[in-house]
Amino acid sequence: MVAFDEMNGVGNITRDAYLRLKDWLDKAPPDLMSLRRSQAELFFRRIGITFAVYGDEQSTERLIPFDIIPRVLTKPEWSKLEEGLVQRVNALNAFLKDIYGPRECIRAGIIPADLVDNNPGFRPEMVGFRPPHDIYVQIAGIDIVRVDADTFYVLEDNARTPSGVSYMLENREVMMRLFPELFRDHRIAPVDNYPDRLLQTLRSVAPRFAMDEPTCVLLTPGQYNSAFYEHSFLADKLGIELVEGSDLFVDDAIVYMRTTEGPQRVDVIYRRIDDEYLDPLAFNPDSVLGVAGLFEAYKAGNVTLANAVGTGVADDKAVYSYMPEIIRFFTGQDAILKNVPTYRCREKDSLAYVLDNLNELVVKEVNGSGGYGMLVGPHATARQIDDFRKRLKHDPDGFIAQPTLALSTCPTFVASGVAPRHVDLRPFVLSGSDRVRIVPGGLTRVALKDGSLVVNSSQGGGTKDTWVLDA
Amino acid sequence: MxxxxADNLYWVARYVERAEFLARTIDATARIATLPAAYGGTGSEWESALLTAGAADGFFRIYQDVNEKTVTDYLVSHPDNPSSIRNCLDIAxxxxxxxxxxxxxxxxxTLNGAWLELRKVEPSALGREELMRFLDWVKNVSLTFDGSAYRTMLRNDAYWFTRLGACIERADNTARILDVKYHVLLPETEDVGGSLDYFQWATILRGVSALTSYHWVYRQSVKPWLVADLLILNRQMPRSLISSYDTIVRFLDMLGEAYGKVGQPHRIARNTLNALDTTVIEDVFQQGLHEFITQFISDNNKLGKAITDHYLT
Known part of the structure; x- marks a missing residue:
């Protein structure tokens, strides 16, 4: 399977977006590239000092490798992605409003009721409750892969607490310092207004009767959480307090933070804590990270949680396979961004097809994540395939299957020089009460190992700056 | 905020201050403990150091013998000592x-660098000379931290809370030295010990880095009541009780003004400052140095608690 290369296409003709960059790469002496790479590392160490606490054993793991060759998208490519992202996130919000409300999509047969009700991300406590402005997913991270010049697929929706946006911002920062000449020769859409857009979004979703200047906070599980540096980085850029559960309390269904000037009312909580730990009175009673009474205050309409409780039901793998239908039902249009073709093994015909083609498919557990419980047909042994065949027959509802995709590649600076490596893209989509905001680009993750399709940082993945050319 | x-800022400053004070205490004690008895060495210097550090109870749960090795081990880095130098810097x-x-x-x-550095050294394995260098390094960490705060922080509540933490800790430390050593400062000891007590007094002054300052302020040989005067009532001396309280009252007033509200901490601090302001050293000796210091330590703790209640929880 030949992968589409974003610089060289499938042949060896440089695509327009990369013309200048290719030229520069061809001229740049190898020494310069090595030098820039070590400078980038140094810069990230210093950021590490600032945000990830360089030298801490836990957090050195968090210094994710950075590749100095940017990934380039053209304006038309991005415009189409953007349009598709807006449509998709609007549909996600409408879907959540519907399943916690009138459930018309279930009555219309768009999605089976048991998939919703038995979903681990579904929160029955949310049924009948409408969050401020009917927005559930204020911050979404949509994972996108590309297979040819025109085809982008959504691989996964992240509708709970997507992370990684600090890398998007830091990567741009370091690139602008190291390669000012490239920024002079390209017109690259800026991303550094993301914190400002996020703050606008958070303020726009404050409860309707909140003061003109709503108080927003970022709720973190604390400094031992693996994403803590991102939490403190964002709070700092947004100019809002970074609070832990113990900094907040609820009195008469109103949330306050403890400040040196006494209790201060809180209107919007950008929470980076999972649903079950939010409130020991409503969810996991053993949680020490949350705030007792928070859910009651939320249901009284006195505080906005971003994202809402119970959004996990919308980013699950089984529900994902219904997204094209969900989008059509709620927006009246066909999905602009396609799903990866997905076979639901719960359906008889699909199961038969999957069983016949196991050696070519990727089979995933509906509730699995992080690559566990997954069969990659082309790389599997006969025995693994047999094993999966048994499991599929025993519990077809628990699995979906997808064709093995040839993810696009981008030029990447590795030990042997510049070589193609597989990439994906996570743009961040912000939904406010006034509009949807997306900063052009997102976080590009790259599989640094030759031939690898796994971009996760835990498995040797790195990141790249993502450019959207404005002209 | x-x-x-605010609580974190306050305690960062307190713990850095405490680490420096411990380093000075060990340094000064190591000096006097080497002196022959005829020059004032009493043989109980290391026990005094433990008392000054407020660490005696914890120490005797672990060690029986009080000597340079056991006391420095305990004060510098023993894992069971919550106020060891190492722990202070870790917590900070x-x-x-x-x-x-x-x-x-x-x-x-400064703090992250110190913490990284501390992981490289095993203080209990240090020889005498290395230990002295280590103590100097600890003092330097504190000085650099303080200097960085002074030179780089915005002058807002964040800065004021660090100063409050540092000054309350400093006042406490100065008072503790006086509390442990008060007997050598009583006027009658001049007749008894005479100049032999010079080394005792010098140790006190070294503990608060004031030996040179003493001579500049009083321009005479070291007299015990003047040592007490310098440490309690002299405004030129930055570690004196009155200087610490000048600073505390000033920053509490700034907080009160910024927040538009004053409370218990302001009242307690102002009362203590007023009392120091209207006192002369003769009064102190009349009242009893020991009683005076005991009262001060108790008032200072009360202020710490009032600040915690009012601002930090």
Missing amino acids: LSRT RRNARAVRTAITGEMWE
């Missing part, structure tokens, strides 16, 4: 990390 943030860094964005890069790098 979040109460937790942990607090700083939790409020990383509320302090400046320079302050953070």
Whole structure:
């Protein structure tokens, strides 16, 4: 399977977006590239000092490798992605409003009721409750892969607490310092207004009767959480307090933070804590990270949680396979961004097809994540395939299957020089009460190992700056 | 500002100050403990150091013998001593990390650098000379941290809370030295011990880095009542009780003005400052130095608690 290369296409003709960059790469002496790479590392160490606490054993793991060759998208490519992202996130919000409300999509047969009700991300406590402005997913991270010049697929929706946006911002920062000449020769859409857009979004979703200047906070599980540096980085850029559960309390269904000037009312909580730990009175009673009474205050309409409780039901793998239908039902249009073709093994015909083609498919557990419980047909042994065949027959509802995709590649600076490596893209989509905001680009993750399709940082993945050319 | 943030800032400063004080105490004690008895060495110097550090109870749960080795081990790095130098710097860094964005890069790098450095040394394995170098290094960490705060922080509540923490700890430390050593400062000891007590007094002054200052202020040989005067009532001396309270009252007033509200901490601090202001050293000796100091330590603790209740929780 030949992968589409974003610089060289499938042949060896440089695509327009990369013309200048290719030229520069061809001229740049190898020494310069090595030098820039070590400078980038140094810069990230210093950021590490600032945000990830360089030298801490836990957090050195968090210094994710950075590749100095940017990934380039053209304006038309991005415009189409953007349009598709807006449509998709609007549909996600409408879907959540519907399943916690009138459930018309279930009555219309768009999605089976048991998939919703038995979903681990579904929160029955949310049924009948409408969050401020009917927005559930204020911050979404949509994972996108590309297979040819025109085809982008959504691989996964992240509708709970997507992370990684600090890398998007830091990567741009370091690139602008190291390669000012490239920024002079390209017109690259800026991303550094993301914190400002996020703050606008958070303020726009404050409860309707909140003061003109709503108080927003970022709720973190604390400094031992693996994403803590991102939490403190964002709070700092947004100019809002970074609070832990113990900094907040609820009195008469109103949330306050403890400040040196006494209790201060809180209107919007950008929470980076999972649903079950939010409130020991409503969810996991053993949680020490949350705030007792928070859910009651939320249901009284006195505080906005971003994202809402119970959004996990919308980013699950089984529900994902219904997204094209969900989008059509709620927006009246066909999905602009396609799903990866997905076979639901719960359906008889699909199961038969999957069983016949196991050696070519990727089979995933509906509730699995992080690559566990997954069969990659082309790389599997006969025995693994047999094993999966048994499991599929025993519990077809628990699995979906997808064709093995040839993810696009981008030029990447590795030990042997510049070589193609597989990439994906996570743009961040912000939904406010006034509009949807997306900063052009997102976080590009790259599989640094030759031939690898796994971009996760835990498995040797790195990141790249993502450019959207404005002209 | 979040109460937790203010609390962290306050304790960062307190723990850094405490680490420096411990280093000075060990340094000064090591000096006098080597003196022959005829020059004032009493043989109980290391026990005094433990008392000054407020660490005697914990120490005797672990050790029987009081000597240079056991006391320095305990005060510098023993894992069971919550107020060892190592622990103070660890806690200071942990607090700083939790409020990383509320302090400046320079302050953070000082504490993070110290913490990284500390992981490389095993203080209990240090020889005498290395130990002295280590203690100097600890003092330097504190000085750099303080200097960074002074030079780089915005002058707002964040700064004021660090200053409050440092000054309350400093007042406590100065008072503790006086509390442990008060007997050598009583006027009658002049007749008894005469100049032999010079080394005792000098040790006290060294503990608060004031030996040279003493001569500049009083321009005479070391007299015990003047040592007490310098440490309690002299405004030129930055570690004196009255100087510490000048600073405390000033920053509490700034907080009160910024927040538009004053309370219990302001009243307690002002009362203590007024009392110091209207006192002369003769009064102190009349009342009893020991009683005076005991009262001060108790009032200072009360202020710490009032600040905690009013601002930090």
